[in-house]
Amino acid sequence: MEKSILKKAFYNYLKLGKKALREHRFSKAFYYFENAxxxxxxxxxxxxxxxxxxxxxxxxxxxxxxxxxxxxxxxxSVLFTLIWVPVGNTGGSNVSAVKRMPIRKELQKYF
Incomplete structure (x- = not known):
């Protein structure tokens, strides 16, 4: 997968999350930020x-x-990103910061 496609998808999910946040749709914002x-x-x-x-x-x-x-x-993230990350981890404080997770179905095409 070309890196620019992954990067574009990242910024798209970030944009969707910001929009949902402005609209106080916190669950949706959380989901989009997790995908980002x-x-x-x-x-x-x-x-x-x-x-x-x-x-x-x-x-x-x-x-x-x-x-x-x-x-x-x-x-x-600043200290360890270049060393190791738990693949698929959604990043929220509702999950362990070191837990590997399956890549969400809608994101698998980017990996």
Whole structure:
């Protein structure tokens, strides 16, 4: 798969997540940001950006657990992305930061 297609899909999911966030559709925003995370997790900048948007979502929802979890994950993404990432992990603080997960069906075409 060409890297530019993966990159374009990442930014598309990020855009969809931001739109859903503006509309206060938090569950939808979370889903889109998770997809962006899966697509961007092997790229340092995109991986970190996906966690920043998950953090912003946590702040908007006033969810302390999500905010704390994302602060930890932002630091981890900067330190470990180039070394190792758990493939398929959705990036939310509702799952272990080190758990490998199956790639979602709708994203498999990018891998």
């Amino acid at each position: 995370h899966i697509l961007g997790q092997k790229h340092l900048y995109r991986h970190t950006v996906s966690h920043i948007w998950l953090l912003i979502l946590g702040v908007k929802k006033q969810n302390f657990k999500d905010v704390l979890g994302q602060l930890f994950r932002i630091i981890a």
